[in-house]
Amino acid sequence: MSPTTTTTAITSAGLTVRRTTPTTTAVKYTISNKPTRRTFGSFLRIGYRTFCALLFLFLLLHRAVPLSTTVPLPLTHYTIHAAQQFTISTSSSVHNSSIDVPLIFAAVFLAVSFLPREYTEESILVLHDFGIQVSSTGKTRLSRTSQFIPLELIQDVVLNEGFRGFSVIYFLAVVVKGRGRLLVVFPNLLPQREILEEIWRDIRSRMHQHPVSLSVGSNTYIE
Amino acid sequence: MRYNIAMVSDFFYPQPGGIESHIYQLSSKLISLGHSVIIITHAHGSRVGVRYLTHGLKVYYVPFYVLYRESTFPSVFSFFPILRNILIREEIEIVHGHGSLSSLCHEAILHSRTMGLRTVFTDHSLFGFADPGSILGNKMLKFTLSDIGHVICVSHTCKENTVLRASLDPVTVSVIPNAVVASNFRPDPFKASSEYITIIVISRLYPNKGADLLTAVIPNICKIHPTVRFIIAGSGPREIDLEQMREKFQLQERVELVGSIRHEDVRDVMVKGHIYLHPTLTEAFGTVLVEAASCGLLVVTTKVGGIPEVLPSHMTIFSSPSEDSLTQSTLEAIKLIESKAVDTSKFHEQVKGMYGWHDVARRTENVYDIVAKIDNEPVIDRLKRYYGCGIWAGKLFVMCVVIDYLLLRFLEWLYPESGIDRVRKWPRRPIDKPLLAGENSESAKIESEDEDSGLGGTTAMP
Numbered sequence: 001m002s003p004t005t006t007t008t009a010i011t012s013a014g015l016t017v018r019r020t021t022p023t024t025t026a027v028k029y030t031i032s033n034k035p036t037r038r039t040f041g042s043f044l045r046i047g048y049r050t051f052c053a054l055l056f057l058f059l060l061l062h063r064a065v066p067l068s069t070t071v072p073l074p075l076t077h078y079t080i081h082a083a084q085q086f087t088i089s090t091s092s093s094v095h096n097s098s099i100d101v102p103l104i105f106a107a108v109f110l111a112v113s114f115l116p117r118e119y120t121e122e123s124i125l126v127l128h129d130f131g132i133q134v135s136s137t138g139k140t141r142l143s144r145t146s147q148f149i150p151l152e153l154i155q156d157v158v159l160n161e162g163f164r165g166f167s168v169i170y171f172l173a174v175v176v177k178g179r180g181r182l183l184v185v186f187p188n189l190l191p192q193r194e195i196l197e198e199i200w201r202d203i204r205s206r207m208h209q210h211p212v213s214l215s216v217g218s219n220t221y222i223e
Numbered sequence: 224m225r226y227n228i229a230m231v232s233d234f235f236y237p238q239p240g241g242i243e244s245h246i247y248q249l250s251s252k253l254i255s256l257g258h259s260v261i262i263i264t265h266a267h268g269s270r271v272g273v274r275y276l277t278h279g280l281k282v283y284y285v286p287f288y289v290l291y292r293e294s295t296f297p298s299v300f301s302f303f304p305i306l307r308n309i310l311i312r313e314e315i316e317i318v319h320g321h322g323s324l325s326s327l328c329h330e331a332i333l334h335s336r337t338m339g340l341r342t343v344f345t346d347h348s349l350f351g352f353a354d355p356g357s358i359l360g361n362k363m364l365k366f367t368l369s370d371i372g373h374v375i376c377v378s379h380t381c382k383e384n385t386v387l388r389a390s391l392d393p394v395t396v397s398v399i400p401n402a403v404v405a406s407n408f409r410p411d412p413f414k415a416s417s418e419y420i421t422i423i424v425i426s427r428l429y430p431n432k433g434a435d436l437l438t439a440v441i442p443n444i445c446k447i448h449p450t451v452r453f454i455i456a457g458s459g460p461r462e463i464d465l466e467q468m469r470e471k472f473q474l475q476e477r478v479e480l481v482g483s484i485r486h487e488d489v490r491d492v493m494v495k496g497h498i499y500l501h502p503t504l505t506e507a508f509g510t511v512l513v514e515a516a517s518c519g520l521l522v523v524t525t526k527v528g529g530i531p532e533v534l535p536s537h538m539t540i541f542s543s544p545s546e547d548s549l550t551q552s553t554l555e556a557i558k559l560i561e562s563k564a565v566d567t568s569k570f571h572e573q574v575k576g577m578y579g580w581h582d583v584a585r586r587t588e589n590v591y592d593i594v595a596k597i598d599n600e601p602v603i604d605r606l607k608r609y610y611g612c613g614i615w616a617g618k619l620f621v622m623c624v625v626i627d628y629l630l631l632r633f634l635e636w637l638y639p640e641s642g643i644d645r646v647r648k649w650p651r652r653p654i655d656k657p658l659l660a661g662e663n664s665e666s667a668k669i670e671s672e673d674e675d676s677g678l679g680g681t682t683a684m685p
Contacts, residue, residue, distance in 0.1 A: 161273040166304035193644040
C-alpha cells in the first residue's frame with residue numbers, strides 16, 4: 001500500500017496543481033503550466049520531436065555500423081550520396097577521420113528541436129522538522145534548479161503582496177535568516193491567491209505542529 | 224452603509240505634515256466606524272510596496288517618479304494601469320483624493336470617474352488667482368473638479384476659495400474642519416517658566432508663513448517688554464534672517480531657535496510657553512492653533528484665511544498681518560497673562576469638546592452617503608461638463624477624457640478583470656458608536672453583522 005496520496009487540480013489560468021505526500025511528514029506541491037488537453041498543435045509537436053529522435057537514431061546507426069550491413073531503407077540512397085559529397089574520403093564508414101558534417105548537423109538540429117521545454121514546472125517540498133526545498137525548471141529538458149533551506153534558517157513563510165509591472169500580485173515567500181531578500185516560491189508561475197492560500201495554510205500547519213504522541217519503536221505520529 | 228474607500232494623495236507618511244496626519248487620522252477613525260480604507264501614495268525612497276499600519280490600514284507605496292517636494296510627475300495617464308489594478312483588486316467603491324498640489328490625486332480622480340467609481344476631493348490649502356502658477360493650478364483643479372461627487376474643505380474661507388477657483392456649485396462643497404488628538408496635547412502648567420513670559424512660535428520659516436513678519440516683530444517686543452522670551456521651532460529659508468536678527472539685537476538669551484522638530488515633540492515645546500504666536504500671511508485652517516490652545520496657551524494670530532473660524536474669541540487675540548498690529552496684539556496678550564485675566568487651564572477641556580477625529584469621520588461618512596447615491600451619468604453628459612471649462616481648455620479636457628476611455632478599453636483587453644486576484648480584506652471591526660454622556664464604553668460598542676464581502680467569510684488572516 002503506497003503511503004503517497006496525490007490530489008490534482010486544474011486552475012482557471014491553466015495551471016496544474018499536484019499535491020503529493022511522499023511520507024506522512026512531508027508534502028510536495030508541484031505546479032506546472034503543461035497543457036493537459038491534446039490539441040492539434042501538441043500532436044504536431046510530438047510528431048516533430050519523434051521524427052527528430054528517429055532521424056538522430058538512424059544517423060547514429062548509419063555511422064556506427066558500416067553501410068553494407070545496414071538494412072536498406074528508402075533514405076539510404078540519399079544519405080550515401082550526401083555522405084559521398086561531404087566526406088573527404090570516398091568510403092562512407094565511420095573509421096575514417098573526416099569531419100562528419102551530417103552527424104553534427106543532425107545533433108545540432110535535434111538539440112534545438114528536442115531539448116527545449118515549453119512548459120515550466122515548479123515545486124515546493126516541505127519536510128516536517130527538517131526544512132523546505134523549492135525547485136523550478138529551466139528552459140531545457142535537462143535543467144532544474146533546486147534549493148534547500150534547513151528549518152533553523154527559516155524565519156517564516158509569508159503570503160505577501162508586491163508590485164510586478166503594472167499590477168500588484170500575491171506571492172508566497174520564505175523569509176530566510178541571513179539573507180536580505182525573500183525567497184519567492186513559484187517565481188515564474190506565480191499562481192493565484194486561492195492556490196497560494198491553500199499551500200500556505202498547509203505549510204504553516206505542518207511547520208507549527210508538534211507530534212502529539214511519539215512512541216519509540218512504533219513510529220506513530222498523530223497529525 | 225459600509226464602503227471600500229481608497230485615499231489617494233502624494234502626501235503621506237513617512238513625510239510629516241498636516242495633510243499626512245489628516246489622512247492617517249481620518250482613515251483610522253473610518254476603519255473604527257466599520258469601513259475598509261486603503262491609502263495609495265507614491266513610493267518614498269526605498270519604501271516601496273504594500274505596508275500595513277495600525278488596525279489594518281493598508282498603504283500602497285507605488286513606484287512612481289517624484290518631481291518636486293514629494294509631488295509626482297504630472298503626466299495625465301501613466302498612473303492608470305496600476306491604479307486600475309489596485310482599485311479592482313481591492314474592490315474600491317469610493318476614491319477620496321487629498322491636496323490640490325498632488326498630481327496623483329488629480330489623476331486618480333480622473334481615472335476613477337472613467338471607471339465609474341464615486342469620487343470625493345478634500346482641499347487643504349488656499350491659493351491665489353494672480354500669479355501664473357496659481358492660474359495653471361486652478362485650471363488643473365477645474366479639470367479635476369468638473370466631474371466630482373463631492374468636495375470637502377477644511378474651513379468656510381477655504382470653501383469660498385475653492386468654489387471660486389474651480390467654478391463649483393457651492394451645494395456640492397461641504398466644510399469639515401480638521402481636528403486634533405487632544406490627548407496628545409495636554410497642558411502642563413509646571414513646565415512653563417514662572418519668571419518670564421515665554422512666547423512659542425512653531426512654523427515652517429517661509430515668507431508666506433510669516434517668517435519676515437516674525438523677524439520684524441521680535442525686536443520690538445523685546446525692546447518694550449524686558450523679560451519676555453521666545454522659543455522658535457521650525458526651519459526654512461528664513462532661518463538665517465532670524466539668526467541675523469538675533470545677533471543684531473543681542474537677543475541670544477531671549478530668543479531660542481530650536482530648529483526643526485518632529486510632530487511628536489511639538490507638545491513638549493508648546494508646554495514651555497504661555498503664549499503662542501502665529502504670524503502667518505495665509506492659512507486655510509491652522510491646526511497648530513488648536514494644538515496650542517489644547518496645551519493651554521493663549522493664541523495671538525493674524526486674522527487671515529480660515530483662522531477666525533478655528534478658535535473661540537476668548538482663546539485668541541487677533542491682529543492684522545502688519546508689524547505694528549502684531550506687536551500691539553502680542554503686548555496685549557502678555558499683559559493679560561501677567562495680570563492673570565485669562566485662565567488658560569480650561570482651554571484643554573474646551574478644545575477636547577470642540578474637535579475630535581471621530582466627529583470628522585462621521586461627517587465624512589455622511590458625505591460618502593451623499594456620493595454613493597449619485598448615479599453615473601452617460602459619457603456624453605460627462606464630456607459636456609468638461610467642455611464648459613473654457614474655450615481652448617474645454618476642448619483639450621474633452622480630448623483627455625476621451626483618450627482616458629480608450630485607454631480603459633485597452634487595459635481591459637490587455638489586463639482583463641478576471642486575471643486580477645481580489646484581495647482578502649482585513650476583518651471588519653464592530654461599529655464604534657460615539658459615547659454619549661453617562662454611557663460606558665461596553666454598552667456603546669455594537670457588534671456588527673458580518674457582511675460577507677464575497678470572499679468566503681471574514682475569517683481572520685494569519
